[in-house]
Amino acid sequence: xxxxxxxxxxxxxxxxxxxxxxxxxxxxxxxxxxxxxxxxxxxxxxxxxxxxxxxxxxxxxxxxxxxxxxxxxxxxxxxxxxxxxxxxxxxxxxxxxxxxxxxxxxxxxxxxxxxxxxxxxxxxxxxxxxxxxxxxxxxxxxxxxxxxxxxxxxxxxxxxxxxxxxxxxxxxxxxxxxxxxxxxxxxxxxxxxxxxxxxxxxxxxxxxxxxxxxxxxxxxxxxxxxxxxxxxxxxxxxxxxxxxxxxxxxxxxxxxxxxxxxxxxxxxxxxxxxxxxxxxxxxxxxxxxxxxxxxxxxxxxxxxxxxxxxxxxxxxxxxxxxxxxxxxxxxxxxxxxxxxxxxxxxxxxxxxxxxxxxxxxxxxxxxxxxxxxxxxxxxxxxxxxxxxxxxxxxxxxxxxxxxxxxxxxxxxxxxxxxx
Ligand code: NIG
Ligand code: FE
Numbered sequence: 001x002x003x004x005x006x007x008x009x010x011x012x013x014x015x016x017x018x019x020x021x022x023x024x025x026x027x028x029x030x031x032x033x034x035x036x037x038x039x040x041x042x043x044x045x046x047x048x049x050x051x052x053x054x055x056x057x058x059x060x061x062x063x064x065x066x067x068x069x070x071x072x073x074x075x076x077x078x079x080x081x082x083x084x085x086x087x088x089x090x091x092x093x094x095x096x097x098x099x100x101x102x103x104x105x106x107x108x109x110x111x112x113x114x115x116x117x118x119x120x121x122x123x124x125x126x127x128x129x130x131x132x133x134x135x136x137x138x139x140x141x142x143x144x145x146x147x148x149x150x151x152x153x154x155x156x157x158x159x160x161x162x163x164x165x166x167x168x169x170x171x172x173x174x175x176x177x178x179x180x181x182x183x184x185x186x187x188x189x190x191x192x193x194x195x196x197x198x199x200x201x202x203x204x205x206x207x208x209x210x211x212x213x214x215x216x217x218x219x220x221x222x223x224x225x226x227x228x229x230x231x232x233x234x235x236x237x238x239x240x241x242x243x244x245x246x247x248x249x250x251x252x253x254x255x256x257x258x259x260x261x262x263x264x265x266x267x268x269x270x271x272x273x274x275x276x277x278x279x280x281x282x283x284x285x286x287x288x289x290x291x292x293x294x295x296x297x298x299x300x301x302x303x304x305x306x307x308x309x310x311x312x313x314x315x316x317x318x319x320x321x322x323x324x325x326x327x328x329x330x331x332x333x334x335x336x337x338x339x340x341x342x343x344x345x346x347x348x349x350x351x352x353x354x355x356x357x358x359x360x361x362x363x364x365x366x367x368x369x370x371x372x373x374x375x376x377x378x379x380x381x382x383x384x385x386x387x388x389x390x391x392x393x394x395x396x397x398x399x400x401x402x403x404x405x406x407x408x409x410x411x412x413x414x415x416x417x418x419x
Contacts, residue, residue, distance in 0.1 A: 002060065002406065002407070003036075003037055003038045003039070003043075003056070003059050003060070003406070004036075004037040004059065004060055004061070004062055004377075004403075004406050005034060005035070005036055005037075005051070005052070005055050005059045005060070005061045005062070006034060006035040006036075006037065006061075006062045006064055006069070006379065006381075006403070007034040007048055007051075007052065007061055007062070007063060007064065008034075008048070008063050008064045008065060008066060009030075009032070009033040009034060009035070009048070009064045009066075009067060009068075009069045009381075010031070010032070010064070010066040010067055010068060010385070011029060011030070011031050011033070011068050011069070011385075011386060011387075012029065012030040012031075012033035012035070012045065012068075012069040012070075012371060013027050013028070013029050013068065013069070013070055013351065013387045014027065014028050014070065014071055014355075014370045014371040014372065015027060015028070015071075015348075015351060015352050015355055015356045015369070015370050016028055016370055016372060017356065017365065017366070017370055017372060020356060020360070020365065023313070025346070025348040025349045025351075025352045026348060027347075027348045027351055027352075027387065029387075030045070030046065030047060032047055032048050033045070033046065033047060033048060033051075033069065034046070034047070034048040034050075034051035034052060034055075035051065035069065035371070035377070035379065036051050036054065036055045036059070037377040037403075037406035038406075039406075040376065040377055040405035040406045040407070041374060041375065041376060041377055041405075041406070042371060042372065042373050042374065042375050042376075042377050043373065044373065045371055045372070045373060062401075062403075062408065064381050064400075064401070065383070065400070067381040067382055067383055067384075067400050067401070068381070068382040068383075068384050068385065068386065068387070068390070069371070069379055069380070069381055069382075070139070070351070070355070070371075070379070070380045070381075070382065070387075070390075071141075071355045071356075071368070071369055071370050071371050071378060071379065071380065072139065072140070072141025072142065072368065072378030072379055072380050072402060072403070072404065073138070073139040073140045073141065073142075073332050073354045073355060073358075073380055074140070074141070074142040074143075074317075074354060074355060074358035074359045074361075074362065074364070074368060074369055075135060075140045075142070075143045075144065075319050075320050075322075075332050075354070075358070076144045076175075076266070076289060076317050076319045076358040076359075076361040076362055077144055077146075077268050077289055077291060077319035077320070077321050077361075078135070078143060078144060078145050078146065078319065078320055078321065078322040078323070078330075079145075079146050079148055079149070079179070079321070079322060079323035079324075080128055080131040080132060080135075080143075080145050080322050080323075080330070081124060081128045081145060081146075081147065081149070081159050081162050081163060081166070082112045082115070082116060082124075082127075082128070082149045082323070082324050083112075083115045083116055083119045083123060083124055083127050084112070084115040084127075084324075085324055085328075086107075086108075086111055086112065086324045086325050089102050089107055089108065089111065089325065090297075090328070093298070093299070094299075098300065099250075099298055099325070099326065100221070100222055100250060103222055104222060106185070108325055109148075109149065109151075109181055109182045109325065110151075110182065110185060112149040112324055112325070113149050113150065113151045113155065113182070113184070113185075115149075116149045116150055116155050116158070116159065117150075117152075117155055121158050121161060121162050121165075124158065124159065124162045125162050125165055125166055125169075128162065128166060129166060129169060129170070131322060131330050132166065132170045132172060132330075133170075134330035134331070135172070135320070135322070135330040135331075135332070136170070136171065136172060136402055136409065136410050137398040137399060137402075137410055137412070138330060138331045138332045138333050138334075138397070138398055138399065139332065139333065139380035139382070139398075139399040139402060140172060140330075140332055141171075141172055141173065141368070141378040141379075141380065141402060141403075141404050142172060142173040142174075142175070142358075142359065142362065142364060142368050142369075142378065143172050143173070143174055143175070144174075144175040144176075144177060144214070144319075144361075144362055145163055145166075145174060145175070145176060145177065146177040146178075146179040146216055147159035147160050147163070147176075147177070147178055147179050147212070148179030148180075148181035148182075148216075148218075149181070151181065151182055151183075151184035151185075152184045152186065152187075153197070153201065153202050153205075156178065156202065157205075157211070160176060160178065160206070160211040160212055161211070163176050163212075164176070164211070171404045171407070171409035171410075172404065173364075173368065173376075173378075173404070175213065175214065175362045175364070176211065176212040176213060176214070177212050177213075177214035177215065177216050177244070178202070178203070178206045178211065178212040178214070178215050178216070178241075179215075179216040179217070179218070179246075180198055180202075180215070180216070180217045180218070180224065180232050181218050181223065182218065182223055183223075183224075195224075195228050195231060195232075198231075198232055198235075199231050199232065199235045203215060203232065203235045203236055203239055203241070204235075204239060206239075206241065207239035207240060207241055212241070213241060213242055214241060214242040214243070214244060214265075214362075215232065215233065215235075215236035215241045215242070215243055215244075216243075216244045216245065216246060216268075217229045217232045217233065217245055217246065218246040219245055219246060219247055219253050219254065219255035219258060220246065220247075220249055220250055220251075220253045220255065221250060221251065221253065223246075226253070226254035226255070226257075226258050229245065229255065229258055230258055230261070230262065233245070233258070233262045233264060234262060237262065242265055242363065243259075243262060243263075243264040243265060244259075244264055244265055244266045244267070244268060244289075244361070245258060245259040245264050245266075245267045245268065246268055246269055247259055247267040247268065247269060247270060248267070248269060248270045248271065248272045248273055248277070249269035249270075249271050249272070249301070250271075250272070250301070251272050252272050252273075252274065252277070253272075255267060256270060256273060256277040256280070256281055256286075257276075257277055257280055259281060259284070259286045260277075260280035260281050260283065260284035260286055261280075261284075263284050263285070263286070264286055265286070265287060265360075265361060265362075265363065266286060266287040266288070266289050266317070266361045267281060267286050267287075267288060267289065268289040268291060268319070268321075269289075269290075269291055269294070269304070270288055270289075270290065270304045270305075270309075271295060271301045271302050271303070271304050272302070273288075273304060273305055273308075273309070275308075275312070278308065278309055278312035278314060279312060281312075281314055282312050282313045282314050286314075287314070287315045287316075287317055287357065287360055287361050288304070288306075288309050288314045288315065288316045288317070289316075289317045289318070289319055289358075289361060290303075290304040290306055290316060290317070290318055290319075290339060290343060290353075291304075291318075291319055291320070291321035291327065291335075292304075292318065292335050292338035292339045292342060292343060293320055293321060293327045293329050293331075293334060293335045293338060294321040294323075294326040294327035295338075295342070296338050296342075297326055297327050297328065297329075298326050303338075303342040303343055304343065306339070306343035306344065306345055307343070307344050310349070315357045315360060316345075316349070316353055316357060317353050317354070317357045317358040317360070317361050318332075318335050318336065318339050318345075318350070318353040318354055318358070319332075319335070319354075319358065319361075320332050320334075320335055331397070332354055333390065333391075333393075333394070333397035333398070334394055334395060334397070335354075336350050336353075336354065336390060336391040337391045337392075337393075337394035337395075339353065339391070340391040340392075347387045347388045347390070347391065348387075350390075350391050351387060351390075355369045355370060356369040356370050357369075376404075376405055377403060377404075377405055377406035378403065378404050378405065379402070379403040380399045380401075380402050380403075381399060381400045381401040381402070381403075382397075382399055382400055382419075383400045383412075383417055383418040383419055384397075384419045385419075389419060393419045397419070398412060398417065399412065400412050400417065
């Protein structure tokens with residue numbers, strides 16, 4: 001990996017690892033900054049004159065053109081490997097059917113599962129790759145990606161293998177998750193059989209073949225019960241896999257309390273969350289992940305009570321939930337605007353939620369999520385004057401340039417994109 005001097009940065013803004021347990025989110029800001037990258041890592045960060053003085057004379061330069069420099073963003077919850085789309089169901093919902101009604105009638109996740117079942121792995125890879133590229137344009141340099149549309153082991157393995165191949169073809173750092181999403185139709189009258197198979201065969205295979213490092217379960221009415229989810233998460237723990245939960249989306253599913261009970265790293269969605277659930281999560285150190293784009297897209301759910309979560313000392317990350325059913329977007333910047341308006345988060349809280357606190361969800365905070373000496377040189381540059389303006393613009397925001405390990409992996413050539 002080459003060395004690089006990123007100069008002419010209008011403003012650099014970053015959270016700091018040492019502040020990770022502070023109650024109030026603060027942001028370090030350096031106007032007129034530069035960054036020296038050596039061996040793909042951040043070697044010097046400071047005022048331009050200072051960094052240039054310390055840099056080797058002949059180091060190649062990258063002109064940031066006055067941009068705002070932020071850490072590369074972290075999207076800690078996505079379902080990007082699927083085929084086809086569910087536009088028809090989107091319009092059914094808008095005509096009055098609910099997400100749960102569509103699911104109960106055999107649509108929803110099962111619609112995507114049918115399509116995955118019939119698709120060769122090459123097709124799944126080809127349809128999924130552009131979603132990772134769109135995510136990158138939104139500044140994302142670390143992305144979590146779940147399986148979950150295979151349902152049966154054959155399909156799940158196919159999706160995890162697709163992710164292994166995709167990892168080779170994208171510049172982002174990828175975290176793979178095995179998602180236990182829904183009972184397959186073929187097990188409709190053999191529910192207990194399926195649960196046993198997940199615990200005795202699938203989770204051990206995921207761990208044994210290193211297909212994923214995380215296990216996630218959709219703990220909700222119509223998906224899996226608390227008892228079933230507990231068995232999955234305890235099996236994951238036994239096999240050394242990280243644990244996260246889709247919890248409390250459509251009601252008080254028990255998922256948030258279960259996350260605390262099994263010390264999952266994080267619980268996601270949380271549209272319905274009371275004080276007792278917040279306290280339990282907070283005590284157990286479970287990070288709360290809000291997915292405002294899916295609330296926006298489903299149209300009839302409350303936004304998660306983020307201000308209350310913060311009062312209860314919870315760390316809050318924001319993610320896209322990119323998926324064909326409830327959040328058809330790869331744009332993390334869009335999620336920031338939704339979180340600002342509907343979750344009432346401040347610019348500093350928003351920055352933390354898609355950088356260090358999101359990295360914490362993936363246990364990656366020591367390497368990514370902030371611009372600090374020694375960490376990976378994952379940087380996003382924005383033709384935006386200040387941090388406050390990042391969430392203020394919406395719907396058409398993309399990064400001016402993105403660097404991963406000090407290499408420029410995306411550059412927007414469009415001069416009209418100065419926000
Ligand atoms: O996070 N809630 C469960 N899973 C996804 C939606 C899956 C789908 O509808 O395809 C979510 O919203
Ligand atoms: Fe999800």
